Amino acid sequence: MDIPLAEQLRPQSLDEFVGQEHLVGKGKPIRRMIENKKVISMVFWGPPGTGKTTLARIIAKYIEANFVSFSAVAGGGVAEVRKIIAEAKKNYGLFQKTTVLxxxxxxxxxxxxxxxxxxxxEDGTITLIGATTENPGFEVIAPLVSRSQIYVLYSLTEKEIETIVKKAIKFYPKHKFEKEAVEHIIKNSNGDGRTAINAVELSASLSKKISLKIAEEAVQRKAIFYDKKGDWHYDTISAFIKSMRGSNPDATLHYLARMIKAGEDPIFIARRLVIFASEDIGNAQPTALVLATTAMQACHMIGWPEAGLILAQTATYLATAKKSIASTNGIMVAMGDIDELNLDPIPLHLRNAPNKLMRSLGFGQGHIRYPWKVERETGRKIIQEYMPKNLKGKKYYIQDWK
Known part of the structure; x- marks a missing residue:
C-alpha cells in the first residue's frame, strides 16, 4: 500500500518541524521541556494541519517514550483505554519506559x-497529549485541564506553507510545477500544511506538468475550517458583528462570505442582523430593524444560494447606517436598577382603577390621559410624574446621535 505523501513528509525532529515558533523555537516552552526531558501532560488546541500529531510524536521520540495514538473518531472506548494503561504499566515496570498517549x-x-x-x-502512568480543534475550556473536563498545560497552535503562515510545499515538490523530480501553480496551492491551503501536501500529491497524480489549471483542479477551493458548533463559528460571527459595529462594509462582506462558503444557516445570520439593528442602530435609523426583519423572512422563504444576496444587502446597509445604543444602554441600566434598588410604589395616578374601591383610594386620580393633546389645545405645559418616588428625575434614554 502506498504511504501518503503527508506521512512520508512528517518531520522526525524539531529542526524539521515547520511553524509554531512560539512553542518550539529556541528557549520556548516545548523545546525547553524536551531538552530537560521533563514532559508534562498537555493539550494542543488549534486548527487542522498545524502539526499537533507530529509534535506529539516528536516529543515522545525525544524523551524515548512509547508513543500510543488513540482517536475518538476511530471509536476507541473505555475498554481500549484500560488495555493501553495496562500495557503502559507493564512497560514502565519491566523496562522503565514511559508512555505518551x-x-x-x-x-x-x-x-x-x-x-x-x-x-x-495523576499517578504518572501515562503522559497524556490531547489534540483538539475546540476550546478545551469548554470541551475537556476541568480535572484534565487543570492537570495539563494548554498550548495554542496557530494556522501556518504563507511562508511556512511555502517551505512545506517546496519539500513536497522535491518528491516529484520528474514533474514540473509552474510558479503560478505553486502560488495557488500556497494561497489556497488556508494555513493547513496537510491540505498543501495533499494538493501537491494530487496535482502530481493528474499531470507531469502542473499548470495553474491543474493546481486549481487539485485544490478545488479553499479549505475553510469552520465547525458550526465550535470556536471558529463564534469567532467568525463575532468578527462579522464587530465589523458592522465599526461601520466597515468591506470587512462585513468578508466575514459574511466566510459563513456563506462554510454553509452556515442563513436564518442564524439573519437573526443576528435583526438583533444588531435594534441593539446597535436603534432609533438613529429605525428603518434598519424593518429591513433586517424583512431580510430574515426573505431568507426563510428563499434559502441558499440567493439568500446570500439578501444578507449582503442588509449587512452592508446596517454597517453603513447611523449607530445608537441609547435604547440598549437605557434598558440595561433600568434592569440594573430593578436588581439593585428598592421598588418604590407606582404613583397612584398611573394605577389601574377598575372599581369604585380603587378609585376611592386615589387610583388613577388626577391622571391626564393625553397630555400632548391638552398641551396642543390649551398651550399649557403638562407636568406629570411617571417615575416611582425614589427614581424621580432619573434619565435612562439619552439620545447619542445627531
Missing part, C-alpha cells in the same frame, strides 16, 4: 471516557 480529537470523548484517563495522568 496521544488522544486525537479529545473533545469528541464524552465525560466518562475522559474520566478514564484521569487517575493515570
Amino acid at each position: 496521544f488522544v486525537d480529537e479529545i473533545h469528541r470523548f464524552n465525560k466518562a471516557q475522559q474520566d478514564a484517563f484521569l487517575p493515570y495522568v
